[in-house]
Amino acid sequence: MKLSHFINEHIEEILVEWDSFARTLQPAAKGMSMLALEDHARQMLAAIALDIDTAENPAQQYEKSKGMAPARIGAESAASIHGTQRQVNGFTLVQLTAEYRALRATVLRLWLPKIERVTEATTNDMIRFNETIDQALAESAVTYSERATRTRDTFLAILGHDLRSPLTTITMAGDFLSRAEVGNERTLKVGARIKRSAATMTTMVNDLLEYARTQLGGEMPVTPSLSNMRDICQSAMNDASAAHPNCEFRMEISGELAGYFDSARLHQVFANLLNNAAQYSSKTFPITILAVGEPDAVFVHISNRGPVIPPHSLQTIFNPLVQLSMDGHEADRPSTSIGLGLFIAREITEAHGGSIAAASTDAAGTIFTVRLPRMQLA
Structure with a gap:
C-alpha cells in the first residue's frame, strides 16, 4: 500500500x-x-x-x-x-x-x-x-x-x-x-x-x-540636535565617578566637538563604556575619555589599563548577554553589568550612523573607539 x-x-x-x-x-x-x-x-x-x-x-x-x-x-x-x-x-x-x-x-x-x-x-x-x-x-x-x-x-x-x-x-x-x-x-x-x-x-x-x-x-530611536560632545562626555564621566568613587577618571578634549547628536543616548553610550572600563581597570592607572574633533566626525576614545582582552573575546564583545571573564579581574570590584552595556552602546552608535570598535594590548591597554559623524541626520 x-x-x-x-x-x-x-x-x-x-x-x-x-x-x-x-x-x-x-x-x-x-x-x-x-x-x-x-x-x-x-x-x-x-x-x-x-x-x-x-x-x-x-x-x-x-x-x-x-x-x-x-x-x-x-x-x-x-x-x-x-x-x-x-x-x-x-x-x-x-x-x-x-x-x-x-x-x-x-x-x-x-x-x-x-x-x-x-x-x-x-x-x-x-x-x-x-x-x-x-x-x-x-x-x-x-x-x-x-x-x-x-x-x-x-x-x-x-x-x-x-x-x-x-x-x-x-x-x-x-x-x-x-x-x-x-x-x-x-x-x-x-x-x-x-x-x-x-x-x-x-x-x-x-x-x-x-x-x-x-x-x-x-529600532533604536535617536533625536539629534545641536550638541557639544564635551558636555556629553563630562556628564557621563560624572555619573561613572559617582558609581565608582574609588576609580580615577580623566577627560581630554581636542578640536571642534559640536555636532548633531542625541545627547541622552550618547550619555548612555559613554556611561556604559566608562562603567565597563571601571570594572576591569587597574586601580593604579586612571580611566581616560578622550574626545577629538575631526572635520567630518568626532572620535571618542575610552581607555583603561587592566587585563588584556583576548582576541576571541574582542570578536564577540558587542554581542548581547556577553560578559568578559579574564584573569586578573579584581574579585572585590562588583559587576555593574548584565552583559548588555556594550551591545546597547553599539546599537546607539550605529543609529547615529557611526561605529564602535575595541582594541586591547599590553602596551596601550584597552581602548574603545566611538566614531560619530557630525552631520545632521535626515
Missing part, C-alpha cells in the same frame, strides 16, 4: 497513538483535552500525505533534506501553527521534537506490516516521508522559538519598565540621606551607598529596556 494512501485511510488510528504519546509529555499535557493534544495533527498528516505524492526533482529533494524547502506562500502551515501552540501551552522544545519522533515511528510501525514486498516505490515513499516529517519539524521549531523569544523579550520589557518606579523611590531616599542636615556621618555614608546602588540598578534597567526594544523589532 502506498504510504500516502495508508496515512489518509488510517488517520484516526495514527491520531490515537499521537494522543496517547502526547499525554506522557508532563506537566504541559496534564488536563488537556484530546482536541488540544491533537492540535493540528490531522492537518499535518494530510499535508504529509499530499507532500509525498507531490512530484519533486532531485534538486528540490536535496534542498528539503537540508531543511531549505521554499517557504509556503499564504496561510501558515499546520506545523507552524502547531509549534506556536505548543509553546503557548508550556511544552518544551525537547517535547515538541519528541512528538515528531513518535509520529515518525508510529506511522512506519503501522504501515510496514502492510507492505508485502519492498520495492523502489516503497523506498521512495519512506524517503519522501522522512523528508516531509523533517520539514514539518523545522517549521514547528522555528515558530516555537520565535514565540518563545518574543514572550521572553516582552517579559523583560515589562519587568524593566515596572522596576523604574521603585528605583526612583530608592534614588530619592539616597538623596535625602546624603544631606548633611538630615543625619550624621553614618547616615551620609548609607545615603551615598544607596545612591550608588540605585545608579547601578538604573543603568541595568535602562540597558534591559533598550535590549528588549531591539529584540521586539523596534
